[in-house]
Amino acid sequence: DTEVTQTPKHLVMGMTNKKSLKCEQHMGHRAMYWYKQKAKKPPELMFVYSYEKLSINESVPSRFSPECPNSSLLNLHLHALQPEDSALYLCASSQEPGLKTYEQYFGPGTRLTVT
Amino acid sequence: AQSVTQLGSHVSVSEGALVLLRCNYSSSVPPYLFWYVQYPNQGLQLLLKYTSAATLVKGINGFEAEFKKSETSFHLTKPSAHMSDAAEYFCAVSLKYGNKLVFGAGTILRVKS
Numbered sequence: 001d002t003e004v005t006q007t008p009k010h011l012v013m014g015m016t017n018k019k020s021l022k023c024e025q026h027m028g029h030r031a032m033y034w035y036k037q038k039a040k041k042p043p044e045l046m047f048v049y050s051y052e053k054l055s056i057n058e059s060v061p062s063r064f065s066p067e068c069p070n071s072s073l074l075n076l077h078l079h080a081l082q083p084e085d086s087a088l089y090l091c092a093s094s095q096e097p098g099l100k101t102y103e104q105y106f107g108p109g110t111r112l113t114v115t
Numbered sequence: 116a117q118s119v120t121q122l123g124s125h126v127s128v129s130e131g132a133l134v135l136l137r138c139n140y141s142s143s144v145p146p147y148l149f150w151y152v153q154y155p156n157q158g159l160q161l162l163l164k165y166t167s168a169a170t171l172v173k174g175i176n177g178f179e180a181e182f183k184k185s186e187t188s189f190h191l192t193k194p195s196a197h198m199s200d201a202a203e204y205f206c207a208v209s210l211k212y213g214n215k216l217v218f219g220a221g222t223i224l225r226v227k228s
Contacts, residue, residue, distance in 0.1 A: 006158075041221075042205055042220055042221050043205075044218075045215060045216065048214060050214070056215065092159075094214060097214045101166070101214065103161050104161075105161070106151075106159040108158040
């Protein structure tokens, strides 16, 4: 099973709301990722978790707060977002790179609209 | 720093024709290279990967890519296009020891009947 699931599929939120995106994988992967994809653009890396610890933060604003409660789950907490944060948020997972790089498996994404 | 350049933001082919999507990479060390496909309103699906084992890499759905170090290229090909191949295709590069993936700008493939 190479499936990464994401919920919700769509989310509309106001600028004062707090919401969370959820990602789950059961492939035994120990690296998990959040990407942001604007329309007609490639995905941009936001965060990387390795063995449930944050290993890469690509200078993402603090209104995005990632969390990795266990090796299968990854959350992205959203607070006080701006309309320009509207995008497709993709989660991915992979085996943890050690002596090689592994391919990343992507979920279907959450389409976020900030009003 | 690594980067990839995809030549042609849009490519149009007739059904049954050869598909050629171009990708050139820039990396100071031997890279790992990937091709992903994205259908509208969906996530990314891995087509194939180059990890230095073989220069000609076969992937899913009849796609293949050839790694050419002298040309710093990793072009994606398919002998005969199907209507179902219409999608956006992304080339991506990663360092050999790392999990940071950098994507090209993408190429939208249109298949005409």
